[in-house]
Amino acid sequence: MILSSPISLPFGSANVSFFPEGTTAALRREAPPSQTIVITDENIARLHASLLADFRKIVVPAGEDSKSPEILCRVAAECLRLGADRQTLLLGVGGGMISDLTGFVAAVFMRGISCAFAPTTILAMVDAAWGGKNGINLGETKNILGTIRQPLFGMHLPDTLPTLPETEWANGFAEILKYGCISEPEMLDFLEEKDLSFFQKNATETAALVARCVHIKSRFVQADEHETGIRRYLNFGHTLGHAIERQCHLSHGAAVGLGMLFAARLSAQLCGLSPEAENRIERLLERYQLPTHQKLDIDKTLSQMQKDKKRTGREVLFVLLEAIGKPRAQPVSWDALRDFLQNDPRWT
Ligand SMILES: NC(=O)c1ccc[n+]([C@@H]2O[C@H](COP(=O)([O-])OP(=O)(O)OC[C@H]3O[C@@H](n4cnc5c(N)ncnc54)[C@H](O)[C@@H]3O)[C@@H](O)[C@H]2O)c1
Missing domain, CATH: 3.40.50.1970 (Rossmann fold)
Structure with missing residues (x-):
């Protein structure tokens, strides 16, 4: 129809x-x-x-x-x-x-x-x-x-x-996975049963998934148009993502996917995200053909993050997950970020 x-x-x-x-x-x-x-x-x-x-x-x-x-x-x-x-x-x-x-x-x-x-x-x-x-x-x-x-x-x-192109389909699914992570765990259940080729072949299912995401975005923006509160959760994955997108010549979605993985690792260390949930995010990124590791110039990445709109002096506001579907915004210090980047083989 x-x-x-x-x-x-x-x-x-x-x-x-x-x-x-x-x-x-x-x-x-x-x-x-x-x-x-x-x-x-x-x-x-x-x-x-x-x-x-x-x-x-x-x-x-x-x-x-x-x-x-x-x-x-x-x-x-x-x-x-x-x-x-x-x-x-x-x-x-x-x-x-x-x-x-x-x-x-x-x-x-x-x-x-x-x-x-x-x-x-x-x-x-x-x-x-x-x-x-x-x-x-x-x-x-x-x-x-x-x-x-x-x-x-x-x-x-x-x-x-x-x-x-196929890579651009994958790019878009990073933001779809983001919505699942911050607000609709059931959507991740559904995405775990499907894959990119399912949506590429099925225009009706794609339209329904897209519409579901537009409604989620409307809810966040309606509650907080100027991003002083919950709209920030839509930045899940974007703090590292924005810092590395141009530096590493990645698509926006690929960079955000890597940023979500980094935020999931921080969440496991800082606010109790379970290892199963962290693994689940990684498997979903793989399933939707998004990268899960990237060699980074850590000094350059941190200095780029220091230009982020969400920085405040010695810290940057990160969107973390207490659980899938339960986001929170938390300041993280530059020293802690450096440690997390240096001690994870995904980035070195
Ligand atoms: N304002 C916001 O709320 C918001 C949210 C998320 C991302 N963004 C921004 O969106 C940008 C990324 O968007 P994008 O991933 O769509 O990238 P893009 O607009 O650069 O498009 C990616 C590529 O796909 C090609 N393309 C587009 N539609 C096509 C089609 N139907 N068939 C064939 N080729 C097609 C484009 O020519 C381009 O080469 C980034 O700059 C990011 O910062 C903004």
Whole structure:
């Protein structure tokens, strides 16, 4: 069944329309080409040209490097050249890089215009396109410039998934496993019975899993849009993940998966996570084709973590697990982090 009518989901300051199974026709209805400028990357522009026909388009190079101040300025200049005004809708069509870049441009262009997203990666469908956070990197420091701006809608385009490379499927499952770890242990039971190829072959199950994740994200953001409380739990795996993503040239999901494993090890030492739960997270990462070890330059990793938004002087706030489904945020000292990294063969 095609669900082209939206579900209204609360995300803090706004209700956002969620289209679980969008189509080309629905996209044109919600984002009329005459009022819309599409921001996309070169892969989507090439692979899904017919979807984007008739739209004014700004095409940026694919990859994380496009989340930069230089590309941001180039996109804003292109918006001006294409005649954007305060009534223009910026529509990001692509993965999380595109939703972050589009959301940021929309937040600052003419002091703020509307945006919407049509995510085309699993990662953006379950996470990046939702919640209003966007970010631009400065060198190796992830998302250090950013705003919070809710989109008008998020329209999933399942018809774009057949072209998504296998590694990008795995990338997206890291964030799905994160939701299971912090809030829905039953979802991990389900994921333990399935694997990537099951979801790649089964569009209905994928759509249902994605929708489940969007609802989880809505619950966290609705309770704490500005991340002063429980929204922090969504950063499980991200403190180490962000520090190593650019340094080690990893995808966001692979880096977050490694970060979850590190946080699980810290949790076992600092707040009683059982060894079985730690092993379970590792096995799930393997099952979904995500890495479970990575040689790190520990000095560089710690110095990168010291630029994290969650640091406070001598400590950094880590999201840990007391048990699967029971997260907590706890400051951890730099000395302890160095010890944990140095004494675990996964990182050396
Ligand atoms: N704002 C948030 O709340 C939030 C949350 C999680 C992640 N993020 C950000 O999201 C980014 C990662 O997103 P991502 O993993 O989607 O990466 P991405 O946007 O770079 O996409 C990964 C690759 O997949 C390609 N691609 C996308 N859709 C495709 C399709 N349907 N078919 C073929 N190729 C396709 C892209 O061209 C790119 O090469 C990171 O910058 C991360 O920081 C933001």
